[in-house]
Amino acid sequence: MTPPLKxxxxxxxxxxxxxxxxxxxxxxxxxxxNRAIEQFGIFAGLVSASGTxxxxxxxxxxxxxxxxxxHDPSLVTDKGAVILRMGKPGRMAEPDLHEAAYKxxxxxxxxxxxxxxxxxGGDCVWVDATTLAVGRGVRTNQAxxxxxxxxxxxxxxxxxxxxxxLGNGADACLHLMSVVSPLAEKLALVxxxxxxxxxxxxxxxxxxxxxxxxxxxxxxxxxxxxxxxxLTPGEVIMVDGFPKTRVLMEQAGCKVTSFNxxxxxxxxxxxxxxxxxxxxxx
Numbered sequence: 707m708t709p710p711l712k713x714x715x716x717x718x719x720x721x722x723x724x725x726x727x728x729x730x731x732x733x734x735x736x737x738x739x740n741r742a743i744e745q746f747g748i749f750a751g752l753v754s755a756s757g758t759x760x761x762x763x764x765x766x767x768x769x770x771x772x773x774x775x776x777h778d779p780s781l782v783t784d785k786g787a788v789i790l791r792m793g794k795p796g797r798m799a800e801p802d803l804h805e806a807a808y809k810x811x812x813x814x815x816x817x818x819x820x821x822x823x824x825x826x827g828g829d830c831v832w833v834d835a836t837t838l839a840v841g842r843g844v845r846t847n848q849a850x851x852x853x854x855x856x857x858x859x860x861x862x863x864x865x866x867x868x869x870x871x872l873g874n875g876a877d878a879c880l881h882l883m884s885v886v887s888p889l890a891e892k893l894a895l896v897x898x899x900x901x902x903x904x905x906x907x908x909x910x911x912x913x914x915x916x917x918x919x920x921x922x923x924x925x926x927x928x929x930x931x932x933x934x935x936x937l938t939p940g941e942v943i944m945v946d947g948f949p950k951t952r953v954l955m956e957q958a959g960c961k962v963t964s965f966n967x968x969x970x971x972x973x974x975x976x977x978x979x980x981x982x983x984x985x986x987x988x
Contacts, residue, residue, distance in 0.1 A: 933977025
């Protein structure tokens, strides 16, 4: 999840976000569609400037405000993509957008999660090339984890499920990646109080160094201080305004770039990682 990012799927928000009602999408205080669109443009510019090719999914005014969070509707392996099934009811149409994008790009599709299973990409963390950790919670269920395991087994990938806490409730977004962000090989930013114990033990057993984010910034950011995107090992993008978290990553050897996302990421419960679906890392 941290080698140089070469190709990524993104969707620039347009009318679907501009016309979104905060109460319909569980968006919090500070949400402003027009400002969010401007802030997304700045973020996309940072990704593009890194040399990453962006595959764009069009916002056709389909009303899918959350579709800008392209990390969730699909998962990519070395052999192709898996089309997931969303746990948030308003996002059920998004996997079809991803399936069409993969077909257009000539990327093989390995399988699809079907009802009653659900898996969201934000719950999936590659611990190493053959181990995928998946958070079991409000957005991802056991049936989905089992289906994903069957799809990935022929690739030699072990899928391990870990229980997540309820967090701020069933309507809020708490993924496994809400409490861990890979920064470089065997280096990750975590919010330790909400890490599943067995997952913490797995990371330690695999030789990971864990950078522990501060409580106050996790609370103030709605958890988005933890949501950082690795462009290359140790070179990351984060949401602006959380200096303690930034310093901790810099002390761990990371180069950190930040952007203002007070109208985009904080109220909409999705950060730089959520806004990208990596397709190819070097």
